[in-house]
Amino acid sequence: MTSNSLVLDRDHIWKAIDVQRTNVTGLLEDLSADEWRQPSLCAGWTVRDVAAHLTLQQVGPGGAMGMIFKWRGSMDRTIQHAARQRAAALTTEQIIAQIRDTIGSRRHNFGVTYLETLSDILVHSQDIAIPLGRHLDMPADAASVAATRLLSMRWPPPLPSARKLAGFRLVATDTSWSTGDGLEVQAPMSALLLVCCGRLTALPQLSGPGAATLTARLLA
Structure with missing residues (x-):
């Protein structure tokens, strides 16, 4: 990876x-x-x-x-x-x-x-x-560190949603962060972190050639 x-x-x-x-x-x-x-x-x-x-x-x-x-x-x-x-x-x-x-x-x-x-x-x-409907900023740099940890951790056991991201390349659109191999999925870093944690509300923010496939996998 x-x-x-x-x-x-x-x-x-x-x-x-x-x-x-x-x-x-x-x-x-x-x-x-x-x-x-x-x-x-x-x-x-x-x-x-x-x-x-x-x-x-x-x-x-x-x-x-x-x-x-x-x-x-x-x-x-x-x-x-x-x-x-x-x-x-x-x-x-x-x-x-x-x-x-x-x-x-x-x-x-x-x-x-x-x-x-x-x-x-x-x-x-x-x-x-x-x-x-409230807005709360999520710093992209901190979110990238959290996402890297969530996608690489062995203990505590990785979240089921994080395991579903295997086979995709995730690329942040607002900071220099990317990870994985496969179909590319792009989104703001905050949305990528939320998706890593199974928050489906962030799915509409995904774009790129792998967005539809990843969305379908997470919704299944």
């Missing part, structure tokens, strides 16, 4: 995480009570659930074991259960305050790396903003 990826050092990545955390708290402060109850891009998750999940980006060994003890049959269902519990236990103001309190911290969840923290905040902030 050929790849042309931007490289950001750890400090730049944490700064990008802090910027996105700052932006998402500003967005959350502006939401109405009804918007907090709306569905997010994550199937079965409300905006409130996703925001509550973002308070759980610094879970240590003890917290991780606590989640395992409440296992729901899969990691996805277990994480969703933890988010819903958090969403029910905290007030709106507490959720926003706890996300804000992570700004400047360099802790990340036990068992993963800071690159997963980057992917988490970049994608989940769009999970909140897009269905509400």
